[in-house]
Amino acid sequence: MVWDMPHYPEIDATYSFLSEQLNNEGLVYVHIVDHSAMGAPGVPMEMKRLIRSTFKNTIILSGGYDLERAKADIASGPGDLVAFGRPFINNPDLVDSFKNNWPLSQDLKMDLFYAADEIGHTDYPNNS
Numbered sequence: 429m430v431w432d433m434p435h436y437p438e439i440d441a442t443y444s445f446l447s448e449q450l451n452n453e454g455l456v457y458v459h460i461v462d463h464s465a466m467g468a469p470g471v472p473m474e475m476k477r478l479i480r481s482t483f484k485n486t487i488i489l490s491g492g493y494d495l496e497r498a499k500a501d502i503a504s505g506p507g508d509l510v511a512f513g514r515p516f517i518n519n520p521d522l523v524d525s526f527k528n529n530w531p532l533s534q535d536l537k538m539d540l541f542y543a544a545d546e547i548g549h550t551d552y553p554n555n556s
Contacts, residue, residue: 447483465492476506
């Protein structure tokens, strides 16, 4: 099996144990962040399914999602919800855009993410 994330022999047992223990702590959700869309190592689907099989509460997935992939991952079961981060910044009406099948803006000013004012944060136009 090929893994995109650093692999060690006990990785499955580790994540299985951790997600089982989180059930005992009453944790409401686990947020699995996969930054492979930004060049980081990916979280294999097998790992997401392992966590899903052992963690009994809500699982939120995120990282590089579009609407179709979000629907597919919810339908196939590794997560209950999908979080959208960057698409909300340059598409402040993202939910309406999804509902109405409007094109999404690809103009994301990542170089302004940590700027001190609204430029690059709240100055993107709405489709609606």
